[in-house]
Amino acid sequence: MPNSASPSTPQEVSLWRRITNQGATAFAVGAAILVLVPLLAIFAYLVIKGIGSVNLAFLTQTPKPPGETGGGMANAIVGTGLILAVSSVIGLPLGIGSGIYLAEYGRNRFGDLIRFTADVLNGVPSIVIGIAVYSLVVVRQKHFSAFSGGVALGIMMIPTIARATEEMLLMVPNVVREAAYGLGIPKWRTTLSISLRTASAGVITGCMLAFARVAGETAPLLFTAFGNQFWNLKLNQPTAALSLQVFTYAISPYDDWHKQAWAGALILILLIVGAVAAVRIVTSRGMLKGGA
C-alpha cells in the first residue's frame, strides 16, 4: 500500500484530523472540569462542615465569651462590609483612574514607570501591605480601625483594577474614538462616555476580581482592622471581619469555635459570590441585543 502514511490521501487526513480534533476537544473539556473540581470540592466541604452552625443566632448575634457556646458573627459580617466599602471607595476610583491614564495618555516613560510599579505592587505579599499601613495609618492614629483595614485592602485592589482597565481600554478599536472626535466630542468626554463605556464589561470583571480577591484577605487586616468581639460601626474603631474571625476561631482550642469558623468561611464565600452575581445582573440589565 503505497502512500498509505502520506497525509495527501484524503481519507487518511480526515481520520487523523478527526482524532486530533476530538483529542483536543477532550483535553479542553478535561481541563475545564479539572478547574471546577477544586472549587466545587472546597465549596462542598465548606457546606458540609459549616452549614450546621449557620442559624439565625449566627447571623444576628455577636460572639460569646470563650468557653460559652452559641453566639454569632453578625458584627464580623457587617465589619467585612464596612471595610470593603472603604477599600472600594479607595481602590475603584484610583484603579480605574490610573488605568485610564495608562491606556489613553501613558504611552511614555512615566506610563512605563506606573505600569512597572503596579505590577510590583501586585506581587507585594499582602502582609507587607498590612505592615506598611500599620506604620503609616494605625501608628499615627494611635488605634486600629476599619478605615486602616480598608486602606490596606484598597491599596491591594489598585494594581489589579488599573491593569485590567488599561487592557480593556486598549481593546476598544481606535475607530470608535475617531468616530467620537469626528463628532466634536472632547477627548475627556470621549474617554469617559465612549471608550470606558465600550470597555465597561471587561472593566467591571476586573473590578470584581480585585474585590473578590481582597474580600477574603486576612493578613493585611491583622494589624489594621484588628478584629473586635463587639459591634462597631465607626470607621475609626477596631472592627471585626469575617476572615479575621475565621482565623481566630480556627486556631482556638474550642470545638464550638471551630464549627463557627467553618460557618464563617461559608458565609464569606456566599457573600462574595452574591456580590459578584449582583453586580453582574445589575450591569447586564443595561446591555442591548447585539451589543458588545
Add this chain to the structure above:
Amino acid sequence: MGVGIEVRGLNAWYGKNLSLKSIDMSMAANHVTAVIGPSGCGKSTFVRCLNRMHETIPEARAEGSVKVGEMDVYGAGSDPVEVRRRIGMVFQKPNPFPTMSIYGNVAAGLKLNGFHNRKQMDELVERSLKLAALWEEVKDNLHKKSGASLSGGQQQRLCIARALAVEPEVLLMDEPASALDPISTSKIEELIFQLKQHYTVVIVTHNMQQAARVAEFTGFFLMGSLIEYDKTEKIFTTPADKRTEDYITGRFG
C-alpha cells in the same frame, strides 16, 4: 446650507515625513467633490486635515490655511473640537458605538456636547435617520437594538445619520462605501446625491466610477500633490495632465 471650502498652501506631516505638499483647492458649497488617487497618495490625509482629525495621530501635524465658510480652521484660537463639530466625518469602516442603541448612536454627538432637550433630540434623531435613508428600517427598534447589530451597509448609514445629527455644514467621507457590497454602495451613493442639497460633501474614493457617478468636481492626488482638479467630466474625458490620464485609464495605481 453648505458652505464652501478654501484650502491654501496646506502641508501635512507624519513625523518628519511630508505627506501633503502645498495643496491649493477650493470646493464649492452644496456640491460633491471627489478626491481620487492611488493608495498612499495623501487623499485620506487631505480630508482629515480639513477637520483637524489628522493631528489626533501621534506626531502628525499640518500647516497652511483652510477656510470653511467663515471659519478659519487653522487660525489662531481655533478649537479643533469646535471645528470637528461643524465638519462632519464618515469613515471607511462603519464605526457605530458598540454599546449604544441605534437612537443612542445618533444622539451621541448631541448628548455628549451637552444637548439635553428630549423632544428636540427625538426630532433631530428622526430627521437624521430619514436623511440617511435608514429611518424606515430601524424606526421600530430605535432603543431596543444596538447599533452594532445592524448590517454593514445599515451601520454606515447609521454613521452618516450620527454625523448629520450635530448639524454640520460640511460632510467629509473617507471611502464610505469601500467596505460595503454593491447594493449598499448604491444606497450610499444615492444618499450622497440627496445630501448635497443641504451640505457640502467631500468624498475620498478608490473607485473611479463612483467619483464619476456622484461628484461634480474631482481632484487627482499623487504622492502628496494635487495633480489636477477640475469638473469631473473633464477629468474623466479630457484630462490635462498625462499622469491623470495614466491613472484613470488604469496604467498605474
